[in-house]
Amino acid sequence: MFKHQTKYFTTPIFYVNDAPHIGHAYTEVAADVLVRWHRAAGVDTRFLTGTDEHGQKILRTAEANGASPKEWVDRLVAQEWRPMLENLNIANDDFIRTTDARHEAGVAKFLQRLYDKGYIYEGEFEALYCVGCEEFKPKSEIVQGAAEFTGHKVCAIHSKPLELLQEKNYFFKMSAFQDRLLELYERRPDFIQPASARNEVIAFVQQDLTDLSISRNTFNWGVPIPWDESHVTYVWFDALLNYITALEYSTSVVGDEPGSVALAKYWPAVHIVGKDILRFHAVIWPAMLMAAELAEPECVFAHGWLLVGGEKMSKSKLTGIAPHEITGTFGVDAFRYYFMRAINFGQDGSFSWEDIAARYQAELANGFGNLVSRVLAMNAKYFDAKQPESGDLTGADKQISELAARVTSLANEHITKYAIHEAIAVVWQLVDVLNGYITEQEPWQLAKDEAQRVRLATVLATATEGLRVLAQLLAPVIPEAAAKLWRSLGAVAVLGELSEQNIAAAGQWHKLPAGTPQEALPALFPRVEMAAGVKK
């Protein structure tokens, strides 16, 4: 089921100048769910995220705020980005900053290597440059300015005047890798996922690649080019390298150089990215790795956009939403659950306050939360808050245990294909069926007849085992609620910490010994007054 011994997941590093919004949070949560699941399946899994801190745009905003660039990025990392990860319960192993010494050393080493191999050359470059985009603009994105910018050429995205830059630049010979890239896409159909993303990339690469300008010399906030310190590295070229510099690339084994084993152990990675930056990850990055004779990524998975009112969420249209707006109302687990469940991972998905409110109530509060409440309440009422001792299983009971096993197997299978939404949907079958099972078995009726004592115990033992399975299977998605449930079931004492459980074996039955004391548990997903959220 999980074939790899090790797994390395990454998300893009955040451009610190941006304000965190639910798009960033979505990427992190998705990667985090995959990571937690793989870890729980016994795979040695590494999870990296971090921040992208170089470039002219950051330099300028720092200056505008009267700070040095380093002071500025330090502040944003500490006040915006790390808190976002903490708030979302992201369990990353590492947090790399492109201003880290280990990163800058790795970038320098990588550049020197490509230079020595002849993949970098000096050239002249003259083009219109947009500071906002951090890039030279293709003609398609250059438009005539309006209003105060009439007569100027402006960027189609930022509507601000472009600057004509003439530079001596260093170029990366990306064009040399066109055939090898196409061969890679052909040989490994899963390299770019989903298939729609793969199609786009192939079409793009078939149209001929141009070499990439990878240095700037008009400002100095960046990683110096090792052989020409009057230049700094282009921010994207710098940023992509974080995926290996975090694995101690600067001291690792490449060719015949001795060093760290982190790279050898974890590389190549599964890159989870938004589809807007797919090309950087599926074209430029593999070409860079080929040039350096490093393995290409295991996979580049492009997820979709969050649509608000049918349009891509954006700050400029005031549809940008900060994660804490949602977590503040519904909680972190609900945030994680909602985006993972409601959106097909890999496709665009609609977000609305009405939708999250409806799903919170129907699925988390009434479905799962209430299931937990009713089972624990009956255990407390009829069995003194202890795990009941199961008698012989009837057909109905066996259906539950069999479903638990089947659901465990299917969910794990879906995760290996990164189909997070499918995995959750499958697990949720157990939630729904358990609610039906309890209603049909009517334990409250059994309780009225002393002769049915064993049957009552069997029903509640079965339902409680079901909760135990759910705690394990849902732990990657809703870690806080799952941990509370695990503790409440008394499972910590008899089975150990939830994080130590093997998720691939969650479906095994009769794990909770009879008599295990349980603890009362307040509602996991209490009803939320929607008014405030819906009006928003």
Place this chain on the structure above:
RNA sequence: GGGGCGUUAGCUCAGCUGGUUAGAGCAGAGGACUCAUAAUCCUUUGGUCGCGGGUUCAAGUCCCGCACGCCCUACCA
């Protein structure tokens, strides 16, 4: 201009290599029950599968064209 993706019940979406009366969840309607977060369970209303052709014994599911939406890319200028 070239290309990609999408268009299925009020809403959000499933429908793999074409094959029984097109599905789910939510919302709506009716009923049952009381362990539980006025929760749960059962039943049920609801669709010309964007439009028009074609292939086939048979098409939501393949082919062609068109419309609309989003995206990538190019160019005229």
